Structure formats: C-alpha cells, structure tokens
Amino acid sequence: MTSSEDLHKRRLAAVAKGVGSVVNAYVDHARHGTITDVDGREWIDFASGIAVTTVGNAAPRVVEAVRAQVERFTHTCFMVAPYESYVAVCEQLIALTPGSFEKRAALFNSGAEAVENAVKIARHATGRPAVVVFDHAYHGRTNLTMALTAKNMPYKHRFGPFAPEVYRAPMSYPLRDGGRSGAEAARQAVDVIEKQVGGPNVAAVLIEPIQGEGGFVVPAPGFLPAIAAWAKANGAVFIADEIQTGFARTGQWFASEHEGLEPDLITTAKGMGGGLPIAGVVGRAELMDAVHAGGLGGTYGGNPIACAASLAAIETMRELDLAAAARRIESILKPALAEPADPGIAEIRGRGAMIAIELVLPGGIEPDATRTARVSRACHDAGLLTLTCGTYGNVLRFLPPLVISDADLGRGIEILHAALRS
Incomplete structure (x- = not known):
C-alpha cells in the first residue's frame, strides 16, 4: 500500500x-x-x-442511501428535470428551523454559496444595498463572502478588491469586552451601524450565533436578540449563518434556538450532508419567493446524491x-x-x-x-x-x-x- x-x-x-x-x-x-x-x-x-x-x-444510513441513489440516477440538474429528494430536503429544512411563519427553501453546494444567495435574496426583497457583518466573522471564500469575512490571513490576503456595500460592526466577545453585557454590546454595534450605514440602507444583518473560525465566540446573553430586534425595526433581513452551528452541533437543532431567535433567513451546510456537499437557505416565504424564477439555483445545487445523504443524515440525527x-x-x-x-x-x-x-x-x-x-x-x-x-x-x-x-x-x-x- x-x-x-x-x-x-x-x-x-x-x-x-x-x-x-x-x-x-x-x-x-x-x-x-x-x-x-x-x-x-x-x-x-x-x-x-x-x-x-x-x-x-x-454512517450506515448515509452509505445505504447514497448507494441506492447512485444506482437510480446521479444528476439531472433540478432546474432542468426536478426530483423528489430535493423537495424532501427543503421540507426538512422548513420543519426543523426555528420560526412559526410560512417558509421556503433552496439548495446549493457549499456554505459560501448559501451565504451569497441569502445576501442576494435580502437585497432583492428589500431593494437595499448594504450588508452588516461583525468583527471576527467567517462566512466563506468567494469574492462576496471574503468581503463578509473579517480575518485577512489566510482568507483575504491579496485577493481583493472585494464586493462593495459591506459594513462591519463590533461583536460581543465577553472575554475581550471588559465585562459589557449583551445589551451594552448590542447598543455599541447599533451605534456603529446607524452612524456609518443608516438603518434605511441596510438590506441584511448577517451573523453567526456562535462564531466559528473567529474563535467559537459565544456572544453575551441578549446580544443576538437585540440585534435581531433592531433589524426588524429597521426593515432589514436578519440572517443567521448556521453553517457550522446547525444540525444538532450545539445541543439544539439550530444554535438560534438557545436564545429563542427566529431569523428571517438561515444558511445551512456542513453537518446536514453526512459528508457530501450540500447547503441551503431557508426562511420567510415572502423573502424567498420575492426573487424571480431563475434568479436562484446552480448546476449542482441539491444534487440527488447529496440530497439522499442529507435525508439519511437527518434521520440518523433523529433516531440517535x-x-x-x-x-x-x-x-x-x-x-x-x-x-x-x-x-x-x-x-x-x-x-x-x-x-x-x-x-x-x-x-x-x-x-x-x-x-x-x-x-x-x-x-x-x-x-x-x-x-x-x-x-x-x-x-x-x-x-x-x-x-x-x-x-x-x-x-x-x-x-x-x-x-x-x-
């Protein structure tokens, strides 16, 4: 060997x-x-x-599901000839994510794609340009998601120029905040947003409920609800990036549940696929359906093999x-x-x-x-x-x-x- x-x-x-x-x-x-x-x-x-x-x-269920799907068909492109498993994964996302409102979902290949499409949806639905992100954030490696990501090395160094209309606010980081409460940290963030961007210009506020690459930073209690409330009051879309935190990783199906959040949009990937590449955006129906037909998608998004793996992974999470x-x-x-x-x-x-x-x-x-x-x-x-x-x-x-x-x-x-x- x-x-x-x-x-x-x-x-x-x-x-x-x-x-x-x-x-x-x-x-x-x-x-x-x-x-x-x-x-x-x-x-x-x-x-x-x-x-x-x-x-x-x-995982046994995932292996079995993938093997069975490969024998049936490997790809048609959902935008060309759709299939049930794509719909079934969207149904699972709708059922599992927090929020009692009517929802819709769409599938993609990676976390970065999900984030990028969530921003597209928010901008299209609101007609606004600005996206607010936070210190220490990580959202991906595409051009737009590099702009959303805070850390220069190794993610952004010499890869610019980046997408415009991205603004960064201070994050609640209890160890390094000097004892500020979540409410106090949120007031500081809101002050920056209102001074530097202006509420009427904000399409979306994008945040990880627990930051991943930024250091597993858990914001102080009250910070996330206060930011979500500001977004709602100002007509901005509150997007929770649950790519790393989602699908049981934090002890709930989604980390947003720890503080009772109901994000307008949630991005998912990583754990939802049982090892295969699949991602999603799920959220309020009026936002998701605002985009014109053909405005969302991609050749491999919601590939049937990845969908089969995702359904098997979700069933495993439930069963165990x-x-x-x-x-x-x-x-x-x-x-x-x-x-x-x-x-x-x-x-x-x-x-x-x-x-x-x-x-x-x-x-x-x-x-x-x-x-x-x-x-x-x-x-x-x-x-x-x-x-x-x-x-x-x-x-x-x-x-x-x-x-x-x-x-x-x-x-x-x-x-x-x-x-x-x-």
Whole structure:
C-alpha cells in the first residue's frame, strides 16, 4: 500500500501549494470518531472535517442511501428535470428551523454559496444595498463572502478588491469586552451601524450565533436578540449563518434556538450532508419567493446524491437523538478541560460539541498563538486531530462527531491534557 510519505511527495508535485492541510497523514478509512491513515495509524477525530461528519464517517444510513441513489440516477440538474429528494430536503429544512411563519427553501453546494444567495435574496426583497457583518466573522471564500469575512490571513490576503456595500460592526466577545453585557454590546454595534450605514440602507444583518473560525465566540446573553430586534425595526433581513452551528452541533437543532431567535433567513451546510456537499437557505416565504424564477439555483445545487445523504443524515440525527449526544459531550468535555487548572487558558467556551479553549500569556489576555500551535502539533503527534482558529490564532477548537464513543472521547481528552502539560 502507498505510504503517507509517498502520497505527500506526489501531492507536492501535483497539488497547488495554496491548498493546505492540517496534517500530512493520508486517510485510508474513517468510522465514528476515528480516522485511520494509509500507514495504519489511528487518529481520534476532534475535527469532523470542520463540523461536517456530525453523524460519523460512513454512517450506515448515509452509505445505504447514497448507494441506492447512485444506482437510480446521479444528476439531472433540478432546474432542468426536478426530483423528489430535493423537495424532501427543503421540507426538512422548513420543519426543523426555528420560526412559526410560512417558509421556503433552496439548495446549493457549499456554505459560501448559501451565504451569497441569502445576501442576494435580502437585497432583492428589500431593494437595499448594504450588508452588516461583525468583527471576527467567517462566512466563506468567494469574492462576496471574503468581503463578509473579517480575518485577512489566510482568507483575504491579496485577493481583493472585494464586493462593495459591506459594513462591519463590533461583536460581543465577553472575554475581550471588559465585562459589557449583551445589551451594552448590542447598543455599541447599533451605534456603529446607524452612524456609518443608516438603518434605511441596510438590506441584511448577517451573523453567526456562535462564531466559528473567529474563535467559537459565544456572544453575551441578549446580544443576538437585540440585534435581531433592531433589524426588524429597521426593515432589514436578519440572517443567521448556521453553517457550522446547525444540525444538532450545539445541543439544539439550530444554535438560534438557545436564545429563542427566529431569523428571517438561515444558511445551512456542513453537518446536514453526512459528508457530501450540500447547503441551503431557508426562511420567510415572502423573502424567498420575492426573487424571480431563475434568479436562484446552480448546476449542482441539491444534487440527488447529496440530497439522499442529507435525508439519511437527518434521520440518523433523529433516531440517535444527536442533539442530546452533543449536550452530553459538552457535559464531559467542559469539566475535563477545566481540570487541572491551566493559567494559560483564559476561557473555555462553546455549546454542545462545539467547544474551544482560548490560550493567553498567563496574567492577562494577550493571545498566545505560539503555544496554541505547539499544543495542536503535540496533539497531532500523539494521534489526536485538532484544529486551531480565532482572529489571533490562539484558540483550540473541538468538534468531535456526535457519535464518538466515550472511550475515544476520553482518549482524546488524555492526549490533549498531555499536550497542554508539555
């Protein structure tokens, strides 16, 4: 069998250097909460392909559904010859997302596509140009979503100019807010929006209920409802980017539910596909239906194989009650991260199976990106796949599959503890 070393040599000769990887071990197979590389080494997976394999890799229902769909047909393009599974996924999005109002949905390929189309819908429905986003936000890698994303390196550096009419407001970041409440942080954000943009110009306010790449930042209670209320009062569309937080990851079907939010539009992707590329926009019918026929779509959007995988993944989440599994992972992981005490850990935060630690220089909150990188590398060397994130590069994030076993979760925690000590 080809070794990881051999494959890496081939990669260097064939794959563009701009495509990075966390580790240079090449995967042979993966199940539940582990990945095995081509050299036979097993890795505990605290990454889930960046929150994608929520139901585990090669989940039985997903495998069965994909196999059956491939044998029937692989592609027609829903815009050419439609099929039931696309409609069924939209029905599931309508049923599962918060909001008692009438809804519609549309399917796409990736989170960035979903965000871009949500902005298109908001602009078309309101006739306004401006989009408000927040500090530390991550929304994708297309030209528009790079403009929406806050972090320069590696996402935006030398890729401009970017799409116009994007404005950034301050985010509630409790660790770095000096003790501001959610209401106070919202007042500061609204003040910036009203001074720099003006309510009548805002088409949409776009926010992650828990920020992902920005550092798993959980805004102070009350911040999100206050921002949503401002959007409603000013006729702007409130869009929740639930691409990373959605589909049971935070212990609810959607993170918006933790504060009783009913966003006008919600973007979804990642965990909804069981490992296959699929994304969606779901929300108020009057907004979704405002766009003219043909204004939304794409050749591969809602591909029948991806739709089959999505329906199987959602059924798996229901059958195994993976929202409860996420809450259970939180109940194990958070206390374990708190003991033994580490003066370099400024905060343990997150919800469900979306947990992070922010590392700082002891005695303050100055980010310690160097130690963060070293701890993550030590985890990789010991067989635990982890990811870093955060505007300052000093956050370790943990996204285990929701089907991970207690044994694998425990082993991962032991490796992490050892890495922190070292």
